[in-house]
Amino acid sequence: MNQERIMKVLMASHVSEKATKLGEKDRQVIFKVVKDATSHEVKVAVETLFNVKVKDVRTLNVKGKTRNFRQIAGQRKSWKKAYVSLAEGHDIDFVGKE
Numbered sequence: 001m002n003q004e005r006i007m008k009v010l011m012a013s014h015v016s017e018k019a020t021k022l023g024e025k026d027r028q029v030i031f032k033v034v035k036d037a038t039s040h041e042v043k044v045a046v047e048t049l050f051n052v053k054v055k056d057v058r059t060l061n062v063k064g065k066t067r068n069f070r071q072i073a074g075q076r077k078s079w080k081k082a083y084v085s086l087a088e089g090h091d092i093d094f095v096g097k098e
Contacts (some may be wrong), residue, residue: 001044008047009037013094014081027086033059034082042082046092053087 014030022028035040039057046054060083064076086092 001041005041006045006048009033009041016047019042022083027088027091029086029092031084032081034083035061035078035095037082039082040042041086046084050092052090052092054084055087056085058083058085 011032011034014032016030019030021030024025024031027048031042031046037059037060042059043054046052046057060081062079062081064078066073067073068074
């Protein structure tokens with residue numbers, strides 16, 4: 001797998017109430033990923049960038065919501081989300097606490 005592709009797979013971490021609960025309970029981290037990313041590519045990218053052991057990766061496509069602005073109908077972009085389960089004893093620290 002190309003090193004450049006690995007660096008482009010992860011777009012951002014997804015922070016929400018559900019993501020926080022999953023992180024505390026099941027050691028899962030949620031990422032926004034590129035639309036054509038596979039589970040294997042996400043696993044390699046997380047292990048390479050954060051030096052952790054990944055147990056499982058599940059991906060899903062999030063459909064963009066339809067919104068109205070006055071009389072003009074529009075739609076937000078669709079995106080892909082990856083639920084990454086970390087192995088026992090591994091954790092990703094986004095804040096940088098010591």
